Structure formats: C-alpha cells, structure tokens
Amino acid sequence: MKYFKYVSFVAIASFLFASCSSDDDNINPQEPLPTGDYVDGFFIVNEGPFGGSGSLSFVKNDFSEVTQNVFSVENPNADIGSFVQSVFFDEERMFIISNGSNLINVVNRFTLEFIEVIDAGFEVPRYGVVLDNKAYVTNLAGFDSTIDDFIVVVNLETYEVESNIAVNNIADKIEAYNGKLVVQNSAFSDGNSVSLINPATAAIEQVVQVGDGLNSMVLANNQLFTLSGNQLSKVDLGSFNVTETITIPEEAEGVNNLRIDQNQVYYTLGNSVYSNSVNELDFTEEQMFSYETNSESGVFYGFAVKDNQIYISDAGDFASNGNIHVYSETGEILLETEVGLGPNGFYFN
Template identity: 30%
Template sequence: MKTSFYKCISMLFILFVISISCTSEDRDYIAPLPEGDYSQGVFILNEGGYGYSNASVSFLDVDGQDYSSIFSGVNQMTLGDVAQSIGLYGDNAYIVVNNSATIEIVNRYTFEYITTVSSDIMNPRYIAFEGNKGYITNWGDPNNVADDYVAVLNLETHLVEDKIPVVEGPEKLLIYDGTLYVAHKGGYGWGHTISVIDLLTKNVTSSIPVGDVPDDMLIDDGKLYVISSGKGDYTLDETPGMLHKINISDNSIEKTLTFPEKRHPRFLDINNEMLYYTIDNEVYTISTDDFVLSETPLFSPEDDGLDLLYGFKIHNDIIYLADAKDYVSKGAVFMYNLRGLLQNTFLVQIIPNSFYFNNI
C-alpha cells in the first residue's frame, strides 16, 4: 500500500510538471479550420457567355475532387451574367458580376448566400479590401469616358458609401500600405496609366504612365510590376507590349522592357523572385534581379490540349491555367509544376477566367 501511495504521488507530480511546462505561451495554438463544404480548396470562376446569365463557380478540394456550379447548387439561384472576379476577405466571398451589375456576397466556407449589392454599382470589374471597406472598380457607362469610378463598399452595412472618380476603364487593383493602385485598360477605349489613390483622403495623388492596355500587376519587395498587352493589330493602331518595374517609394519607373513586334503579353504572377507571364498560349519566366525578357517559353500548354489561355495564377508552386476553349463549350483547368510538367487537368463550366485559394 505504501509503495502504491508513493507511485501515485510521483505520477501526480509528473503530470503537474507537464501541465506547467506546456502552457499556451510555450506551444503554438493551431486554430481549427472553419466548417463548411468549401473550407479548403480552389474556387474557379466561370464568367459564362455574355447575355446568357450562365456564370458559375467551380471548386477543387484538397483531395483533388472537383465540383461544378456550387453557387447555384447551394442557393438554388443563378449567379448572373458575366462573373468578372472574386474577392475573399474575412468570412465572405464577394463575387463581382459585371453585366448584371451586382456584387453577390456569400460565406466563403459554405457558399451560402448573404446579400446582393446592386445600388451604386455599374459595370463592376474587380475588388480589393482594406479595413472594413471594399474597393470596386466600375466602368460606369462604357460609352461615357468621364463617369468611371471606384466604389467604396462598407463591409458591415453592405452599402456603397462613396465613389472615387477615376479616368476611363479602371480594371485590376491592389492595395499596399494605405495606397490603392488602379490599372486603366481603357474600357471601350485604350488606357495606359496606373492611378495612385490615397485611401485616407480618397484622392488620386498621381498617375503612372505605362504601356497601352495594362492587363496585370503585382507588388514585390517595394516594386510595382505592370504588364501591358499593347494594342492588337485588329485595332489598326498596333502598339508593343511592355513590362514595367516601378519603385513605389516615389512611383518612378526603374526599367521598362518592350516586347517584340506582334507579341502581346497578358497575365503576370510571381514565385520565389521569378516573374511568370503569358503570351498567347505560352508561359515565360523572368528574374526580378536580371529583369531581361525570355527568348523561349518555359512551356507550351497547347502540347497538352489547351486551346485558349484565359486565366493564370501560381499558388503553392503550382501553375493554374484556365482554358476557355471556344467560349461556348465547357472550359478546362490545367495544373503544372514550376518546371512546366502537367500535374492535373479537369473540365469546368463556360469560360473559366480566374482562381481563388481558400485556406490552402
């Protein structure tokens, strides 16, 4: 009995020491993932055909299972006409539907409908977030070059509380250190600037000249990289594509690369100090240090059956490509490693255009 008693005392002492040594200050707390059918995976936005109201969202989960039309499947309602982009922020997903002139807000983990924003929204394009505000680029009336703006959405009330006037054709936007950068492709015209907006005053403080039709941009290590397609030959006023490296401390252009004649880049992303960009159906790379255009592509997805490269993103060392096919058939997704070797491909819905990553 005495031996058993001391054994019990010893065990209690050991448990006490363990409980003291494993406090919350000494170990990392791993928060549980949010619950919902779409808590982990990739959203693929399918814009659908113009005028057909057949926009949709597909989903690829972490086990490699793909699902179609999750918005309508969950909510028993259509998404709308021409889904342009998605913004993920907080617990919500904000789906920008261009031709329907709406922002459809859903829970990003369950995809259950929350509300629709339609007031003070006109031809919306893209959305970015800061604090409790969402900033949405709007073309306004595409035939009016003077009514374009960035709508300021209150994320708590879901109301547009302000508009920031900008020049024609605002498209993609990003926020860095209290500053909003807006690329102007030009709407029905041809833009060639980046607006710089102070979010505190909501004023355009400067305009950075870039190449015609700035398609994509990103910020890395204090530099703003902007890729511009240039005007195509169909405009009868063809201009070259360009890639700019801009110092965001003073908005000065450090270097400009001009693409060869008839070569019009479109998408841009970065991974480990390497820029990846696309021309037609090919993927190229360029070092942010050397900053010299590549003469040969990293890989050509056409060899694997891709018909029309329409969306591009890199995440967790995987290159995602959207294939719009012929704009009326089901589109496809192609996934590659960073060496350009095909990892996976699957069908989605009509005209896939972009990828959004949820907890992966």
C-alpha cells in the same frame, strides 16, 4: 468580365456603324483554422452565357475532387447573376462580382453560406478589394467613354453603398497597399497608366505612365510590376515613380498575364508559358512549355501561378464548357478537367 465587355463593345460599335489570383493572405494565422467544405482548395470563376447565369467551380488542392456550380449547390434559391467577372475576399467573406447583372453576392468564403446581395450603385463592376471593412469596387461605366469609370465604396457593416470615387480614367484591376488604392488604368490592353488613390479623401494622389497596351500588374516585394505589350516597368510604391523599364524584344512583343510567385516572374505569349527570376528579367528566355488548344480566342483566358504550379483556363468557343489545366514548373500535367462556360480566373482559399 472580359467576354462581356469585348462582345458588348463589338455589338455597340456594330450598331453605331450600322445606323471589358491569390487571396488567401487575408486569413489571420493567429485565428482558429476555418472549417467548411471550401477551405482546402481554389475557385474558378465561370462567366456563363448571354441570357444566363455564371457559376463557380471548386477544386481541392490535391485535385481529388472537382465540384461544379458550388454557389447554386449551397444557395439554390439565390441567383449568382450573369457574367460573373471576379471574386475577392476578406478574412471570412467572399464577394462575387457579376457585371452583367450589376451586383455582388456576399457569402461565407469557407461554407458559401449566403450572407447578402448588393445590387445598387454598380455600372459594369470589374474587380474589388477590402480595406478597413469597406469594399472598393471598380466600375467601367459607359462603353463609349474611358473617363467615366469610378470606384464604388461599400460599407461592409451595412452592405450599403456609401459613395463613389471618380477615377477620370479607365478603372480595372485594384489592389490595396499601405492604406491606399492602386488602380490599373487599362482594360483589354487599352490604357497606359496606374493611379494611386487615397480612399480617405477620394483624391487621386499620383498617376504613373507605364507603357501603352498595359495588360497586367502585380504587387510584390514592395514594388509594383506592370506589363505592357512592349515593356515591363517596375514602380517604387513609396515614391510611386518608375524605377526600371525593360523593353520587350520584338520577337516577344504581345506578352501577357504577368504573375509573380516565389521571386519568379511568369508571363505568356501565344499558347506558351515563360518564366525567369524577378531579379534577372530576360524576355529572350526559352519557353517553359506550351499547351495544346484549338481555341481561337479562349487561350489563357485565365492564368495563375501558386507554389510553383501553373494554372491555365481555356474558354474554348464560349458556347460550351471550358477547361482548366494545372502544370508543374517542368510542364508536367497535374490536372485537366472541364469546368463551366467562360472560365476566366483562379482564386485560392
């Protein structure tokens, strides 16, 4: 999770000198519609405090109901773990990564009924994806190295760790495409490449350079889009080569949070949101809107776009509960509500 990695790095560095979405597409439209209290809505991952547990919040899609601590509500005898980083899904399950506790809680994605906890083999797990009934989870490993990161392979029939895949680079965001794994080799804007890994052989097949300060990547329209501090790159997923590079103008350097929704590209700068067509990218466009915040470091701690609605989480001071804001594409506020401490991401059921 972001805050844990950042603060841990600062703490470790200080010590040394003194002496670190949308997943609803996994539902099969031919299967009967799922039932449960958490079908029609989205989850917010809240990292939680040092020395304590994180949490999940849930919001109905029509914003009629906001429920806090839903994991604990449904599983009062289970511990979600500290520093909840992210979640990922398959058709029926949700996998909740807590990297302060090096574990994953597995629950039913629609009822949150507890299924299993996987608590061995991880070392600062970050993100995961399911492919052929196996989970592939990135791990940042040691804070003093960028070449020791690895992917844990979990058998989802037994919930046992089968093996590790060495990445030989930073391993952060991960996606599955055409039976392969696409791994972002950058965390906290430290890194400049993306790897294509064959899970069947555990081989790194290709590595493509996409610009220093890589902060986000998105798979869309059979292409990989990556955003760095000063450039956007398009990568053909067939050849895994860069097909187009767009230089960010000086006045827009530092753009972040690349997202794509309905052929529109969205990104952020400062406390503002920008958008233009995926086919006519222009980083000189005027902002869509700005949102008001007093936070110095929690601005856009989470960001998502779905069905032309823009979802923003603000972590505030990281000492008290954060907030989420949902806007229309015209900048009209649709929802503003308090959630848990350190809200860092949205996941749509």
